[in-house]
Amino acid sequence: xxTQTPMxxxxxxxxxxxxxxxxxGIDLSVNKGKIVSIIGPSGSGKSTLLRSINMLEDVSSGxxxxxxxxxxxxxxxxxxxxxxxxxxxxxxxxxxxxNLFPHLTVLQNxxxxxxxxxxxxxxxxxxxxxxxxxxxxxxxxxxxYPARLSGGQKxxxxxxxxxxxxxxxxxFDEATSALDPELVEEVNQVMKQLAAExxxxxxxxxxxxxxxxxxDQVIFMxxxxxxxxxxxxxxxxxxxxxxxxxxxRKHLSH
Amino acid sequence: MSLDFSVVPDYFGIxxxxxxxxxxxxVLAGGISILVGxxxxxxxxxxxxxxxxxxxxxxxxxxxxxxLLQLYxxxxxxxxxxxxxxxxxxGVVGLGLHYAAYNADIFRASLQAVDPGQAEASRxxxxxxxxxxxxxxxxxxxxxxxxxxxxxxIILLKDTAVLSVLGIAELVLNAQRAISETYRPFEFYFTAAxxxxxxxxxxxxxxxKAARKAEAIR
Numbered sequence: 001x002x003t004q005t006p007m008x009x010x011x012x013x014x015x016x017x018x019x020x021x022x023x024x025g026i027d028l029s030v031n032k033g034k035i036v037s038i039i040g041p042s043g044s045g046k047s048t049l050l051r052s053i054n055m056l057e058d059v060s061s062g063x064x065x066x067x068x069x070x071x072x073x074x075x076x077x078x079x080x081x082x083x084x085x086x087x088x089x090x091x092x093x094x095x096x097x098x099n100l101f102p103h104l105t106v107l108q109n110x111x112x113x114x115x116x117x118x119x120x121x122x123x124x125x126x127x128x129x130x131x132x133x134x135x136x137x138x139x140x141x142x143x144x145y146p147a148r149l150s151g152g153q154k155x156x157x158x159x160x161x162x163x164x165x166x167x168x169x170x171x172f173d174e175a176t177s178a179l180d181p182e183l184v185e186e187v188n189q190v191m192k193q194l195a196a197e198x199x200x201x202x203x204x205x206x207x208x209x210x211x212x213x214x215x216d217q218v219i220f221m222x223x224x225x226x227x228x229x230x231x232x233x234x235x236x237x238x239x240x241x242x243x244x245x246x247x248x249r250k251h252l253s254h
Numbered sequence: 255m256s257l258d259f260s261v262v263p264d265y266f267g268i269x270x271x272x273x274x275x276x277x278x279x280x281v282l283a284g285g286i287s288i289l290v291g292x293x294x295x296x297x298x299x300x301x302x303x304x305x306x307x308x309x310x311x312x313x314x315x316x317x318x319x320x321x322l323l324q325l326y327x328x329x330x331x332x333x334x335x336x337x338x339x340x341x342x343x344x345g346v347v348g349l350g351l352h353y354a355a356y357n358a359d360i361f362r363a364s365l366q367a368v369d370p371g372q373a374e375a376s377r378x379x380x381x382x383x384x385x386x387x388x389x390x391x392x393x394x395x396x397x398x399x400x401x402x403x404x405x406x407x408i409i410l411l412k413d414t415a416v417l418s419v420l421g422i423a424e425l426v427l428n429a430q431r432a433i434s435e436t437y438r439p440f441e442f443y444f445t446a447a448x449x450x451x452x453x454x455x456x457x458x459x460x461x462x463k464a465a466r467k468a469e470a471i472r
Binding site: 054056081085086087088089091092093095097099100101102103112113116117145147158161162165 | 369372375
């Protein structure tokens, strides 16, 4: 019996665009230090689900909890702004398109959050940024602007930028989908390293092999609902549901 | 009567003073046009509807009527109803606001052109709406707007000549003073034209340098 409070706890969330419901009552929880991957066809709602967790998308109903604090508290206006700005600092987010700040150098990209939001002084922030840069293998790129980096390098900087806030969880929204195949591995390596350090991670991906390798749990979504979830060896190698099987047949064949 | 430029050096002092005032007016009015332009763009894009809508109207009014007429209205028109504004500041602010209207349109488009992913990345880190605008969206919009706003500033430089009608001693008015003493319009207007052109070239040089720097980042 597991009695610990989950790091991420999503309860019956629903989201609709007009009459089109993209999330139809999703439940999901991620315990501290665990890694959960969400797979599924495009349009299944997996990215929307991930973005809902830090409220980049708002939900129609349901509850989202982070480490015992409700993310989507029913607050209004400025109160909600303050609340969400604080709670987002606890959740690192990595985007498919990297979204580095192009007018800032690599180091500035990583330092601006800690300086402005965590109130670190420059020296502390620089120290933290350099540690993270060497962790993602880009110590020599600190003064470069993002335009000078490859996609894989950009994504590694984006991961460092998110980690610099020392978040409780990391959310990855198809972090390697926009990368050339030969650049995927360097980003996967960084994510594996985080996994080894027991970072709590929720990963939306379409890389089955990677999901199988790092995840404690895999969730298969389709049509806005969770079809199947469990250990990677069960969901990916021995799926019970026909829709999961059909999806995997298509995606493992190449 | 033949041309004789030999009288020009005697009036170097007054022309020099004129060009200095012209540059000063350009800097002041240019600064106003950029700051107010940004403020208008931000207010019309993100501000409450009650503010945004009338503001758009004022912007169209400024763009749709001649600068000269606006200056007459502010200076002579307002004095009729007891509001006496100093000529210099009427000219500077009037010119600045006129170009603020044009710049506002450019900043608006540039703000809208910033990738929405930028704001998402900022918000996901925990930055507020206003901090997102200040640290990430606005700086990038300004880089995009730079060439066009720079062009407007060059046009603004040339339009400082209009301020001569308010008796502001910028380059054109000072050239006219020299002409009234020497009766040599061609020589002095021509010299004034060359001086404008030199300032213009300097501005364009700086602008191109800045644009190249901005391009390297994008």
